[in-house]
């Protein structure tokens with residue numbers, strides 16, 4: 006069945022639109038919001054306003070780059086949640102308006118499913134894709150989950166964080182170190198030259214396959230607080246070792262549960278996704294983890310680790326094939342479970 010789908014993403018601080026035709030990506034346009042940099046985090050109200058300014062030009066550019074006229078669209082996929090409610094409302098309302106104007110259906114996409122299916126974003130049919138069932142470690146600023154992916158629209162969450170997400174652990178610890186927001190990429194850069202075994206931080210003892218990162222954050226904070234009492238310049242003199250030790254601990258926590266997951270549910274393919282999957286240490290640790298177990302790793306291009314509409318359009322395409330449309334009355338949702 007031939008289908009041309011536009012995807013719209015506005016869950017946090019990136020406004021993005023992408024066009025997919027028959028499962029192949031034609032365009033992907035992202036407007037990142039710089040307005041939050043001075044605030045040390047995303048300011049929801051500013052994010053919503055920036056989405057309103059960006060959405061029309063971003064959608065127009067995505068269509069133009071794809072060489073697709075809006076009359077050729079068969080459906081509109083949009084991120085319905087989870088995310089910031091005000092931001093989601095912009096994309097959701099835009100999708101609904103476009104749907105009414107063009108008289109075509111809308112498809113609601115769970116942002117996290119988008120990240121999981123990002124590995125299917127491709128420009129030609131020759132590019133390889135994961136085989137079902139595969140395990141996905143989804144690590145972003147708001148979520149850390151282990152998901153068993155049985156089909157495009159059939160996923161089981163095996164475990165997830167009970168408090169902070171892995172990205173939050175990176176960002177909050179980076180903030181204490183005086184690094185700019187988001188801190189994850191800065192930790193990554195600094196860790197490359199640091200000694201990962203220099204500092205020991207506490208690790209959680211959470212049952213089953215769930216994660217917890219708030220204890221690590223506290224342990225990191227106390228280590229720094231005690232050290233700074235002795236030496237004012239402790240943080241700036243030890244940035245690289247602190248970053249490397251923090252990164253090692255986060256990776257160990259992530260892989261410990263992943264190991265349990267693949268023992269319980271043996272799979273031949275394993276993917277990672279979400280902003281933290283851009284981390285060099287996470288990428289190489291997951292590759293090694295898979296190599297040791299004879300599993301094929303799927304490490305996304307860095308461009309598809311952060312929020313983008315290509316993955317939303319692709320997830321929408323798979324729902325379109327199963328005729329999974331949604332009603333115009335559906336509201337966005339901010340949290341993981343609806």
Ligand code: KG4
Pocket residue numbers: 017144145146147148171172173175176187188189190192193279280281282283284285310311312
């Ligand atoms: O998936 P994502 O773009 O957004 C949401 O969760 O909405 O993830 C953002 C997270 C932030 O916490 C950021 O610090 C983290 O991904 N991140 C990284 C790296 N790049 C982005 N963390 C560690 N190393 C990186 N290279």
